[in-house]
Amino acid sequence: MGSLKHIPVAVAEVLEFLNPRPGKIVVDATIGAGGHTLAILPRLMPGGTLIGLDIDPKMVKLARENLMANGLWSESVKLFCESYTQLPGIIAGWCKEGADGVLIDAGVCTEQLFSPGRGFSFLHSDPLDARYNQTQNIPTAGEIVNKKSVAELADIFRRYGDEPHARRIARAIVAYREKKPIETTKELGEIVARAVGPLRRGKRRLHLETRVFQALRIAVNDELNRFNQGIRVALRSLAISGRLVVISYHSGEDRIVKNLFRSAERGELEEVVGKVYKVLTKKPITPTREEITRNPRARSAKLRAIERVK
Numbered sequence: 001m002g003s004l005k006h007i008p009v010a011v012a013e014v015l016e017f018l019n020p021r022p023g024k025i026v027v028d029a030t031i032g033a034g035g036h037t038l039a040i041l042p043r044l045m046p047g048g049t050l051i052g053l054d055i056d057p058k059m060v061k062l063a064r065e066n067l068m069a070n071g072l073w074s075e076s077v078k079l080f081c082e083s084y085t086q087l088p089g090i091i092a093g094w095c096k097e098g099a100d101g102v103l104i105d106a107g108v109c110t111e112q113l114f115s116p117g118r119g120f121s122f123l124h125s126d127p128l129d130a131r132y133n134q135t136q137n138i139p140t141a142g143e144i145v146n147k148k149s150v151a152e153l154a155d156i157f158r159r160y161g162d163e164p165h166a167r168r169i170a171r172a173i174v175a176y177r178e179k180k181p182i183e184t185t186k187e188l189g190e191i192v193a194r195a196v197g198p199l200r201r202g203k204r205r206l207h208l209e210t211r212v213f214q215a216l217r218i219a220v221n222d223e224l225n226r227f228n229q230g231i232r233v234a235l236r237s238l239a240i241s242g243r244l245v246v247i248s249y250h251s252g253e254d255r256i257v258k259n260l261f262r263s264a265e266r267g268e269l270e271e272v273v274g275k276v277y278k279v280l281t282k283k284p285i286t287p288t289r290e291e292i293t294r295n296p297r298a299r300s301a302k303l304r305a306i307e308r309v310k
């Protein structure tokens, strides 16, 4: 039976901006463990539909289990193991006019981070994988750290992890693998910690290694390109009065949301020519101190919302 380790971020704000009501069709485009869906789904009843997507087949299974465990599994829920970049094709069968709401909660779930065998963090000694969908034939984190040059690795750590010691870490990785390939997440965590030295201990060390693993995950899954494409197709998939809510956890992601929302509002986005949008959040909504205490993962979250007006 499913259990919910993952605490969903900004549930009250998601409900406020998504505004789920009876009879409406809402897409949870990153259903994960189903945390947001558990809050959204009852508000769509009677008569509504929740379409849930996740690129990770294990999360689709877990979301189904969590919905069942909470008595919310019914014909009104449609789950697909698909990337949100496929959104228009998936929803076409359910809503010709578009969706009333779409939620994209980017990044990784606690279940993925803490499950052994995934390679998303240094907390287990796992093979360096970090693919959301482990059946997908794409280069893993192991292939990246064992093959890329110092310059390429440093660019990944800087760009996707905002890591200030990117080059030093990249050099240490390349020096280490001259002796033997880097095989496990623990091994990589230790190389990173040693590279930055005794200055970084405790919490700082945790953040440091977390940033490197985040960067590798984003690179492995080509996350920023997918995210950019996903927001464009989500905007295109909204019905009139439909709303898109996006939660991001990294400066590069938030920049993409801000710029695409602004372009949509100004009528400058090719994909949605002729449609009219209004940004509902002039500034991103960030978590309260209380939410961060309850859920440290919310620390870097930024929520933005937009409505299709015409």
Ligand SMILES: C[S@@+](CC[C@H](N)C(=O)[O-])C[C@H]1O[C@@H](n2cnc3c(N)ncnc32)[C@H](O)[C@@H]1O
Binding pocket: 006, 007, 008, 009, 029, 030, 031, 032, 033, 034, 035, 036, 037, 053, 054, 055, 056, 059, 082, 083, 084, 085, 105, 106, 107, 108, 109, 132, 226, 230
């Ligand atoms: C932060 S979690 C979502 C958590 C969820 N909102 C909840 O409350 O349980 C993000 C999820 O997005 C999924 N994901 C990442 N890239 C995706 C993509 N391109 N399309 C669909 N899902 C994706 C991940 O597998 C992960 O399960």
